[in-house]
Amino acid sequence: MARKISFRQAVNEALAQEMTRDPRVILMGEDVAGGAGAAGEHDAWGGPLGVTKGLYTKFGPTRVLDTPISESAFIGAAIGAATAGLRPVAELMFVDFMGVCFDQIYNQAAKFRYMFGGKAVTPVVIRCMIGGGFRAAAQHSQCLYPLFTHIPGLKCVIPSSPYEAKGLLIEAIRDDDPVIFFEHKLLYDVEEEVPEEAYTIPFGEANVLREGKDATVVALGRMVSLAMQAAQALAKDGISCEVIDPRTTSPLDADTILESVGTTGRLVVVDESSPRCNMATDISARVAQDAFAALRAPIRMVTPPHTPVPFSPALEDLYLPTADKIAAAVRQVMGRAAA
C-alpha cells in the first residue's frame, strides 16, 4: 500500500525493512543512534537530521552502532566487516567529510575485487548527505559524487524523490558491491506516495520522468524536480522536454540518454556539482562521442560556477542551478532567445 511519506521516512523505512529481513545488515556512524554514554536518552538523534531515528530502539546496540569521530576507522570497519560476512550501512554524514577517509573507499573497498582477482565481495553501503541550499557553507554543501563516480569499483546512487530513495536504498543494501548513496539534504522533507512493502529499483536504469521531442534534459538528485518545473514552464511555450533521471551515475544508463538525444537532437545536462570533471561533462562527452550524428545543437551544461559554496543566502541562491536557469538553457539549445 502506498501512502505519503517524506524522503527522510523513506530512507528510515528502507533501513528498517532490510534490517528486519537480514540480520547481517548493521548500521554505524556518528550519532546514528545518538546519546552513547550520555545521561539522557539514547536514540536521541538518528543522525544530525534525524534520518535514522528509532532504529536503535528497534534493533538495539549490536545492530546500530554509534562511533567516535574517526571516519577512516569506522568506514574502514564497515568495509572490512563487509568482506567478513556482514552487510554494513555506514553513514558518513556529510559527503564533505570524505576527505578524512577516502582512502578506505577508493583504494580499499573499490579495488578489492579486482586486486584480489575476483575473490572479494564487499557488500557495504555508505550513506551521505549532499548538496546546497541549507546555508551550510563551503564544507557542508558539496555534492562530490563525480569523485566517487570516477573510481572504478564503486557504484553511485543519487535518489531524487522519496519513492526513489526507498527502492534504490533497498537495492543498494542487497547489492554485493560497494555502493555510495547520496542523499540531498534539501529533499528530506519532500513527501510523496511510497509503497509500504519493500521494493527495489535496479541500478543502471534511468527514469524517464517526462517524454518529449524537442530537447533531452538530464538531471540528478534535487535537480530532477527543478528540471521538471522547467519542462512544465517550457511546455507552455510549446517546447517539449524529455526529462531523464539517471538514478545512478555508476553504472550509468547511457543508452536511455543516447536514445533520447537520438530523438530530440538536443541535450541539456543539469548537475549541482562543481563544473569541472563532473557528471554534466561526463554525460555530455558521452553524447558527443556516441550520439553526435543526432545532435542538432550545442550541448548545454547547467551547473554552479567554479567556486566553493558561499554561506550567505544571497550568494548561495545565485550559486545554485534553478528551474529558470534550466529553462534558459533549453531555450538556448532550441535557438530561442531568453523569454
Add this chain to the structure above:
Amino acid sequence: MARKISFRQAVNEALAQEMTRDPRVILMGEDVAGGAGAAGEHDAWGGPLGVTKGLYTKFGPTRVLDTPISESAFIGAAIGAATAGLRPVAELMFVDFMGVCFDQIYNQAAKFRYMFGGKAVTPVVIRCMIGGGFRAAAQHSQCLYPLFTHIPGLKCVIPSSPYEAKGLLIEAIRDDDPVIFFEHKLLYDVEEEVPEEAYTIPFGEANVLREGKDATVVALGRMVSLAMQAAQALAKDGISCEVIDPRTTSPLDADTILESVGTTGRLVVVDESSPRCNMATDISARVAQDAFAALRAPIRMVTPPHTPVPFSPALEDLYLPTADKIAAAVRQVMGRAAA
C-alpha cells in the same frame, strides 16, 4: 644555456633554484631527504625515486624536512605554514595516497581564500607521482588529477617533458594559490634540452606542439609524447594532426582547444586517468558546448577502461592508452577504417 637533462633533474633543479632564490621555500615529505635518525647517510633517498636527492645536503635540515608517515599532518602543516609566511613544497609521493589527506587539500587549502572573503593567501605546492606503466598495481599507478581539477580553488599542473617540468614547477612555487603538481613516474628518465637558468611557463596557456588541419588531439602528461608519435604515424597517411598539451587542467586553456577545433572540426582527447568524470570528458563536453558548430565528426576519447590498474605487465600494457590507440581514434574521427 640549455643542456640535456632528465625530467628528474629538471624537477630537482627547479626546486634548488627556487630554494636558493627564496628562503621561504621549504621542502617536506617522507624521505625527501631520507635517513632521518638512521645510522648511515642522511640525504640517502631524495624520495623513493631520487628526485629530491642532494637538496638536503645543499639546504640543510631546516629547509628539507623528513616527515613521519602522517600525510594529513604534514600536508596540512605545509598548508598552514603557507598561510603563515612560508612557501612550502610538500611531496605526497604517490598521488594514490591522497585518500588519507585529501581533506586538508580540498576543504582547507582550496577553500580558505573564498571562505575567508579573499583574506587568505596559501602559496603551497603539493608534488606527487602519477600514472601507470611501472607495474606498480592498483594503488600506485593512478592519475586522479580529475579529482583535484574538480575542486574550485586548486590549480593543477601536469608537465609532459623535462622542459615543461622545470618551467611549470618554478611557476607553481611562485604562484600564490595552492598548486598540485603531477609528475608522471615514467617520465623521470626522459631527457631533453632544458635551460640552466630559471624560467617560468604560465598556467592556463596550452602548448601547441604540432600544428595540423585535420584533427585536434589534446593530450596530458605522458600521453603527449604518445599523441606526437601517433601524429607522426598519421602524417605518413596524409592525416594532419594538431597536438595540444593543456599543461594545466585548472586553469584550463579552453580557448586554444576551441580555436583548434574551429579549424580542424575534429577532436580526440587522450587521458590516462579513469574514464568517468575525467579530463577527457571535461574537454569533450566543453567543446560540444562551445565549438559545436565547428565539429564535423563525433568526439573520441582515448582512455583506459573503467577498471583499477592491473599489476600483471600483460594486462597493464592492454590497460594503458598507446600511440596506436590514439592513431586509431583519429582515423575514426576522420571516417577512415583502421589502417
Add this chain to the structure above:
Amino acid sequence: MLQLNRDELLQAYRRMRTIREFEERVHDEFANGAIPGFVHLYAGEEASAVGVCQQLREDLDYIASTHRGHGHCIAKGCDVDTMMLEIFGKQGGLCNGKGGSMHIADLDKGMMGANGIVGGGPPLVCGAALAAKTLKTGGVAVAFVGDGGSNQGTTFEAMNLASVWKLPAVFVFENNGYAEATASSYSVACGDIARRADGFGMPGRIVDGHDFFAVYDAAQEAIERARAGDGPSLLEFKLNRYFGHFEGDAQTYRGKDEVAKLRESKDCLTLFRRRVSEAGLLDAPQMDAIDAEIQALIAGAVAGAKAAPYPGAETLLTDVYVSY
C-alpha cells in the same frame, strides 16, 4: 591569579563576558530565524579561549579553532561587529559573508579559522608553528580541539608531528563531555584525553576548564615551553557547553536539568567574579559596568548586522584564486 594586573583581569573578564553575551544573542537571533545555517555556540567554555588567548600575541601567534569558533575569535581579538555581520551572512562581514559561523576567520589576528571539519585544525597549527620556528618569529600556535575531535586521525598525527619537529605548538582539548550527542566517556577509550600525551612524546595536563586561573596557569606553562623551543604540550580542559550541539538541538541525550545545574554551579564567569572579588582585585560594580557596556556593544552588533545588506552578486565569483 596574582600574576595578572588589574587591567589584565578586566580584559579577561571583558572578553569572557563578550563571548557569553555574543552567544546568548546569537542564540536568540537564530531562534528568531534571523541567522541561517549551522551555528555552534561556545557559551560556558569562555575561560578556555580567554585563558589561553590572553597570553598570545595578535600579530605573532596563531590559533586554529573548531566549528565552535566564535569564542576563540573574540578571545583572539576579532571585531564583534564584523563577526556578527559574518554570522548573518552580510556584506562587510569578517569573511564578507562567504564563510559564516563555521568558517569565521581572521588571519590578520592570527585566527586561522573556525573549521567545518572536525580535526581540520591541528595539522594547520603544525604549519603555523613550523613557520614560526623556521622564520624565527618567536611565535607559537595553539590548536583548539574538542573531545570528539580528539579521536580524529588528523589530530593524532599532528601531535606526533609536532613532537618529531619539536614545534612551538599547544594542543588544547576542550572536553565538554559531548561530541554532538555522544559522550566523551564513550568515544575516548582511555577516559582522559590527557593520557594520550605520553604516546606522542609530550607532557599532558588535566585542568578544570571553568576556572579561568587554572586555565591561565596551565596555558602559561605550555606556551612558555613552546616559546622556549622545548616542543609541544597537551592540555585537557574539562568544561561544559550551555547550549545544544548546534542551534536546534533538542538535547534529549543530556540529563534532566543538567544544563540548569551547570549554569548554576559551573559558570566560569560567576567563578571568576567570585575569585577576584574575594581576593579584592576587582569589585562587582566594575564588572557590572562591563556587563552593561558589553550588552550594548552586542546589541549594536546585532542591530548593525540586521540592517546591513547582503553581499553583492558580483562577489559570488571573486576570491576563488588570488587573480580573481
Add this chain to the structure above:
Amino acid sequence: MLQLNRDELLQAYRRMRTIREFEERVHDEFANGAIPGFVHLYAGEEASAVGVCQQLREDLDYIASTHRGHGHCIAKGCDVDTMMLEIFGKQGGLCNGKGGSMHIADLDKGMMGANGIVGGGPPLVCGAALAAKTLKTGGVAVAFVGDGGSNQGTTFEAMNLASVWKLPAVFVFENNGYAEATASSYSVACGDIARRADGFGMPGRIVDGHDFFAVYDAAQEAIERARAGDGPSLLEFKLNRYFGHFEGDAQTYRGKDEVAKLRESKDCLTLFRRRVSEAGLLDAPQMDAIDAEIQALIAGAVAGAKAAPYPGAETLLTDVYVSY
C-alpha cells in the same frame, strides 16, 4: 616453548623457513629482472608472522597485512605456488596476476591482503573483528602494522575504535627500525610504540621480535584476551629486515655492516634452532631436512611461475564488479 608440541614446533620452523626461502628467491629473481613492480621482502621478521598466525584459525580468524606481506600470507597458510605466480604477474596467481606483491591476498584463508597504503589495514581489521563479534563466530582479527604505519591517522583511529567497541582485535607493530629510510627513533615521537597503548585504553607490550617464543607467548595472551571478549591489545615487536625497503634500495642510510651483523646475531631462524636443540625438542637433521624440502618447494614455485603464461586479455575487464 614448553606448551608447543613437536608437530607444532616443526610447523613453526617450516613456515619460518618457507618465508625465508621464499623471500631470498624473490630477491634473486627480482635482481634477475624476472619480477616487475615494487617488492618488499619480509626476511628477518619471520618470527612475528609465524608466532602470531600459528595461533590463528585459517577459517575463522583474519589478518590484515602491509606492503611487506609475503610472510603474513605464508604464515596464514597461503599456497606458495600461487603466491609466486602472483608475484610474477602470471595466470593462476593467487589474485590471477591482478594484484601482485603489494596486493597479495587470500580471503578464504582469512588473509585480507597486503596493502599498498600504509595504515590501510587497521580499520579493516576492526571490521573483521566486528563481524566476528556480531556474528558470534569466536574469531579474532590481527592487524600487522609497521613502525612507520604506527604514525598514520588510520591506525590511531582504529585502535581507539577497537577499544570503544571492545573488539576481538590485536594490533601488532612490527618495529623494524625503519620506514623506508627514516628511523623509527625519529618518526615515533614517544620512542616505543607500545607507550601509545594506554592512550587507547588497551594493554601494550614490547617483545623481542626475533624470539619466536617470546612472540608466541605475547600473542597468545593478546589473542586469548580478544577471544574472551576482553578487547584489543597492542604488541610491539622489535625486529629487523634483512633486505632494503623495497628491492632496489641501496640502503645507504643503514650503518656499515648493519645487516651482516644482524644476520649473524639476530636471526630468528638461528635462534629458534638453537633454542629447540638446546631444549632437546627438535634436532638439527630434522630441521635440515625441512630446509632441503623447502628449498625444493620454492625452487618449484619459481620454476612454475617462470613457465606460466600471463593472464588472458579478457581478464582485464573482469572482476571490477560482482556482475562483471
